[in-house]
Amino acid sequence: MKKTLTILSTFLTTIFLGLTFATSAANAAELSDAAKKGQDIVFDRKKGNCFACHAMAGSKLPPGNIGPPLIAMEQRFMDKSKLRAQIWDATVNNPESSMPPFGRHEILTEKEIDQVVEFIHSL
Ligand code: HEC
Numbered sequence: 001m002k003k004t005l006t007i008l009s010t011f012l013t014t015i016f017l018g019l020t021f022a023t024s025a026a027n028a029a030e031l032s033d034a035a036k037k038g039q040d041i042v043f044d045r046k047k048g049n050c051f052a053c054h055a056m057a058g059s060k061l062p063p064g065n066i067g068p069p070l071i072a073m074e075q076r077f078m079d080k081s082k083l084r085a086q087i088w089d090a091t092v093n094n095p096e097s098s099m100p101p102f103g104r105h106e107i108l109t110e111k112e113i114d115q116v117v118e119f120i121h122s123l
Helices: 002-030 033-043 080-088 110-121
Strands: none
Touching (some): 033 110, 080 110
16 A cells, blocks of 8 residues: 555656646747846846745745736736836836836846846746
């Protein structure tokens, strides 16, 4: 009985790991170079730290829920410049926003914001 369980759990772990690698490989293949750089910035605690407030795919740490989950971004932000404007200064849309104005406060450079937009738009 114990042996059956061990075999079963090894089998399931293998499938699980296989799936994980398959999906991350697929994601990596789809991302452009700019989007990959953006991904690093988004998950860097000293840069974007976006998952402190937003749930999103690829987050390795438990995300915060102060902001809405960042999903289906392409459908919701057909116009990339609107997405960029939100990240550059969220207080334009909502003066009470708790989201840091990454552009206005120069937390990120213009180039870094472009890269973040590429990544977020791919979610
Ligand atoms: C301190 C919390 C906080 C951080 C950090 C933060 N956000 Fe936000 N974000 C919010 C809140 C709250 C909203 C809801 C709208 C508003 O208040 O501006 C929001 C809204 C958004 C939206 C609009 C979502 C929608 O569905 O309309 C996007 C896109 C976004 N954030 C991207 C980012 C990105 C990219 C980063 C990192 C570079 C980031 N946020 C970091 C709190 C945060």
